[in-house]
Amino acid sequence: MSRLLDQFLAEARELLQGIATGLMQLERAPGDGDAMNALFRCVHTLKGNSGLFDFPEMMRLLHAAEDLMDAVRGGSLAFTPALADRLLGAADLVSALCDQVERGGDTRGPQGEAAVALATSLRALLAPSPEEGTRPLAAVQPAIDLPEAALAAARVHGGGEALHFLRYTPAADCYFSGDDPLHAVRQAPGRIWGRIVAPTDWPPLAELDAYANRLGFELLSTAPREALDRHFRYVADQVTIVPVPPPAPQADAVPDLPALLATQRATLLEADRPDWHPGRVRAVVAVLVNTARQLGRTALAEQLPALGEAFLRDDDVAPLLAAVDALAAHQAPTPEPARAEEPAAARSSLRVDQARIDRLLNLVGEMAVARNALPYLARHAARLDGGRELEREIKAQHAAISRITDELQAAIMQIRMMPVALVFERFPRLVRDLARKLGKQVDLVLEGEETEADKNIVESLSDPLVHMVRNSLDHGLETPEERRAAGKSETGRLLIRAGQEGDRIRIEIRDDGRGIDPARIRARAVERGLIAAEAAAQLSDREAVQLVFLPGFSTAAAISDLSGRGVGMDVVRTAVERLHGDIALEGSPGQGTSVRIVLPLSVAVTRVLVIESDGQRFALPIDGVVETLRVPEADIQGMANGRVIVRRGRIVPLRALNAALGVAAEPRRNSAGELAILVLQRGDEQVGLIVDDFRETLDIIQKPLAGVLAGIDAYSGSTLMGDGGVVMVLNPRRLW
Amino acid sequence: MNPVLIVDDAAVIRTYYRTILTAAGYPVAEVGDGVDALEAALQQPCSLCIVDVNMPRLDGFAFLEALRREPVDQPPALVITTDRGDDIAGRCRRSGANAYLPKPVRPETLLAQVALLTGGRA
Numbered sequence: 001m002s003r004l005l006d007q008f009l010a011e012a013r014e015l016l017q018g019i020a021t022g023l024m025q026l027e028r029a030p031g032d033g034d035a036m037n038a039l040f041r042c043v044h045t046l047k048g049n050s051g052l053f054d055f056p057e058m059m060r061l062l063h064a065a066e067d068l069m070d071a072v073r074g075g076s077l078a079f080t081p082a083l084a085d086r087l088l089g090a091a092d093l094v095s096a097l098c099d100q101v102e103r104g105g106d107t108r109g110p111q112g113e114a115a116v117a118l119a120t121s122l123r124a125l126l127a128p129s130p131e132e133g134t135r136p137l138a139a140v141q142p143a144i145d146l147p148e149a150a151l152a153a154a155r156v157h158g159g160g161e162a163l164h165f166l167r168y169t170p171a172a173d174c175y176f177s178g179d180d181p182l183h184a185v186r187q188a189p190g191r192i193w194g195r196i197v198a199p200t201d202w203p204p205l206a207e208l209d210a211y212a213n214r215l216g217f218e219l220l221s222t223a224p225r226e227a228l229d230r231h232f233r234y235v236a237d238q239v240t241i242v243p244v245p246p247p248a249p250q251a252d253a254v255p256d257l258p259a260l261l262a263t264q265r266a267t268l269l270e271a272d273r274p275d276w277h278p279g280r281v282r283a284v285v286a287v288l289v290n291t292a293r294q295l296g297r298t299a300l301a302e303q304l305p306a307l308g309e310a311f312l313r314d315d316d317v318a319p320l321l322a323a324v325d326a327l328a329a330h331q332a333p334t335p336e337p338a339r340a341e342e343p344a345a346a347r348s349s350l351r352v353d354q355a356r357i358d359r360l361l362n363l364v365g366e367m368a369v370a371r372n373a374l375p376y377l378a379r380h381a382a383r384l385d386g387g388r389e390l391e392r393e394i395k396a397q398h399a400a401i402s403r404i405t406d407e408l409q410a411a412i413m414q415i416r417m418m419p420v421a422l423v424f425e426r427f428p429r430l431v432r433d434l435a436r437k438l439g440k441q442v443d444l445v446l447e448g449e450e451t452e453a454d455k456n457i458v459e460s461l462s463d464p465l466v467h468m469v470r471n472s473l474d475h476g477l478e479t480p481e482e483r484r485a486a487g488k489s490e491t492g493r494l495l496i497r498a499g500q501e502g503d504r505i506r507i508e509i510r511d512d513g514r515g516i517d518p519a520r521i522r523a524r525a526v527e528r529g530l531i532a533a534e535a536a537a538q539l540s541d542r543e544a545v546q547l548v549f550l551p552g553f554s555t556a557a558a559i560s561d562l563s564g565r566g567v568g569m570d571v572v573r574t575a576v577e578r579l580h581g582d583i584a585l586e587g588s589p590g591q592g593t594s595v596r597i598v599l600p601l602s603v604a605v606t607r608v609l610v611i612e613s614d615g616q617r618f619a620l621p622i623d624g625v626v627e628t629l630r631v632p633e634a635d636i637q638g639m640a641n642g643r644v645i646v647r648r649g650r651i652v653p654l655r656a657l658n659a660a661l662g663v664a665a666e667p668r669r670n671s672a673g674e675l676a677i678l679v680l681q682r683g684d685e686q687v688g689l690i691v692d693d694f695r696e697t698l699d700i701i702q703k704p705l706a707g708v709l710a711g712i713d714a715y716s717g718s719t720l721m722g723d724g725g726v727v728m729v730l731n732p733r734r735l736w
Numbered sequence: 737m738n739p740v741l742i743v744d745d746a747a748v749i750r751t752y753y754r755t756i757l758t759a760a761g762y763p764v765a766e767v768g769d770g771v772d773a774l775e776a777a778l779q780q781p782c783s784l785c786i787v788d789v790n791m792p793r794l795d796g797f798a799f800l801e802a803l804r805r806e807p808v809d810q811p812p813a814l815v816i817t818t819d820r821g822d823d824i825a826g827r828c829r830r831s832g833a834n835a836y837l838p839k840p841v842r843p844e845t846l847l848a849q850v851a852l853l854t855g856g857r858a
Contacts, residue, residue, distance in 0.1 A: 007747060013745060041791075045746050047840055048746060049749060051818065051840040052840050159823065169818060255848045255852055257852060263836075266829060267834070270830055274830075276802075276803075276832055278804075279803065279810050280804050280832040282804075283808040283812055283832055285810075286809070286812050290856075293855050294855040350850045500762075555771065677765070686827070
């Protein structure tokens with residue numbers, strides 16, 4: 001049944017998200033009836049689901065929350081931000097309990113105790129009802145805490161009287177304090193059932209202390225609570241008393257034919273005639289027909305539909321009732337469950353373990369690599385005698401396999417695509433809580449939540465985005481007073497927008513806060529020793545603000561509890577670059593700040609350009625390549641900080657790949673004396689990498705580097721070529 | 737045999753019923769709310785509807801009443817709900833249900849009730 005638990009947990013998380021969203025919606029528009037109903041349903045469903053499992057603490061908290069929501073819905077309790085806080089807290093606690101369960105635990109322990117305590121305090125908010133003292137337990141713990149034997153005894157006893165279940169666990173040293181547990185239990189008022197509970201973990205006989213009590217007692221009593229409390233007053237700390245819910249008529253009784261027939265009879269006798277009355281009667285007839293067939297009364301089964309129609313026509317129920325009674329008089333054997341005769345109806349969606357999809361993706365990636373071997377094979381064939389024909393055939397096969405592989409790959413990637421909404425949906429809550437904590441007013445606008453990207457990308461986006469949202473609230477947006485003084489509206493605006501640009505996803509986080517002061521950034525970077533004063537002065541304002549991405553930079557004068565903890569934007573940049581993305585920051589004093597992140601839609605397959613340097617092949621992700629050039633030596637100019645070329649009026653600084661990799665060899669020139677230069681985009685600027693030669697472009701699966709190689713950040717991974725060679729994949733961001 | 741139509745907005749509850757019923761040999765179909773349920777019930781005959789009450793779009797009672805208004809073969813219906821309150825069983829009957837069970841329901845209880853309503857096998 002662990003699959004059921006997995007599903008419960010997955011669904012619980014969705015419902016908890018729905019609860020958080022609903023609460024915040026209500027906070028903005030307390031009169032929104034639809035939002036209220038949706039919210040109530042989430043709580044109600046989650047409570048119902050938790051009833052499938054033995055999670056009494058979770059159930060109890062959810063039940064309290066449900067009753068509270070019911071009171072709000074009914075108008076007897078006002079919806080306030082304070083109440084929203086409590087309910088959000090409850091949702092967090094349930095979420096924590098889910099985590100605990102997911103780790104293989106149950107809902108007991110400190111979290112469970114906190115849940116019970118919160119449930120009690122939520123209930124205290126409800127108008128006190130006369131049965132307040134007993135209601136929570138009675139309502140919340142129907143079949144969970146009580147042993148089955150006690151419930152069975154309660155059923156046998158019937159529902160006439162209020163029953164209490166009592167568990168008495170005498171202390172081990174009870175005989176030394178003058179207690180006589182057995183006598184106390186025997187004398188308990190109103191006892192209708194009882195048993196002695198022995199522990200299952202007896203110590204070895206030699207260690208058994210005959211004078212220590214190890215037994216417990218359970219009993220059912222018809223006596224009022226006060227009488228039981230009085231009887232056990234000297235051992236009150238060792239006694240738990242729980243009211244037994246009145247047994248619902250069919251609660252645990254196995255349904256039987258007489259009960260079913262009685263129900264159908266009652267329906268037929270209903271006096272109301274709603275417009276669905278005919279359908280209702282025909283459904284009753286359907287049940288009666290099934291019953292008659294089951295009992296072998298085929299003749300009656302065939303008459304029943306006519307009797308039903310007669311009742312509908314003449315409104316005379318007597319003949320139909322006679323048929324019901326005839327069936328009831330028949331002694332029914334217990335029906336056997338049906339056997340499968342047809343396959344289950346097809347379902348439209350299916351939940352699959354992610355590992356299986358990843359395996360598929362890996363396989364199709366391997367296939368793409370294997371496919372890359374075919375051109376080598378074709379070239380090899382061309383060199384054979386009469387191999388032209390073979391070469392053509394291999395090339396044709398290559399094209400066909402390529403097309404199928406590409407489609408297969410695209411189809412699998414599509415399965416892994418998820419909307420960024422999964423990450424965005426956390427923000428309303430985060431922004432609300434932070435804003436409240438900081439005393440700021442923030443209007444959060446989310447756009448493009450439906451934009452899709454690979455699951456890994458979406459999931460890895462979460463932490464960097466949270467970090468930037470915190471930055472915006474903490475450092476960017478001002479307090480209402482500051483904003484008023486600056487002539488802005490008191491409520492700040494935070495925009496988080498996602499969109500697709502070709503095969504990249506673009507995410508923008510923009511606030512209208514105090515912005516960023518390039519002069520201060522320069523000063524701070526110099527002060528921290530991150531950049532020389534002269535170099536800082538040479539930077540444009542646009543370039544200067546990018547300095548915040550350097551490790552060790554922190555703009556906040558004091559490290560704030562919210563976004564601080566000593567980590568800064570460099571962590572965000574590292575996270576984004578790990579996903580082969582780019583990040584840029586824009587802002588000016590008073591004008592707000594904007595951070596833009598551009599990421600590939602998928603990380604599984606990388607399109608690379610293969611290049612050669614000093615006799616070795618390397619691969620470079622093609623998405624950063626602007627163009628490839630052959631430049632005569634004469635066009636390369638020397639400047640103070642190195643060699644450059646001028647392209648379309650822009651200065652493009654150059655660096656030789658050999659030098660970057662610590663190889664002594666000079667870049668090779670071709671027969672015309674030209675150098676091969678790869679122009680790469682780095683944020684807003686372009687840089688040129690001098691290599692020996694350009695080769696083909698390929699789709700590759702990058703394998704991360706392991707061991708000592710993993711520490712070399714000039715490489716982002718390695719890949720296997722179609723000819724069996726291993727090629728290192730360069731990380732263009734770390735070649736300068 | 738026509739499938740048993742499971743109508744509940746909680747996927748975990750649907751899985752629970754489905755697991756129990758398919759193990760006992762019943763074909764099942766499932767939907768997440770009353771609107772989809774009505775569409776499914778009108779499109780393909782079912783041998784029984786197992787219906788939750790509190791659902792988005794169209795609740796269980798409204799679904800049953802709508803179904804009972806339709807000029808089709810009327811399948812038996814079993815309501816399983818956490819809703820309690822006065823005369824919940826009567827409320828279910830009047831909306832056109834043929835049986836009611838409180839949620840959560842034990843596997844053996846569910847199987848016994850389904851067997852009774854469908855006559856063991858159709």
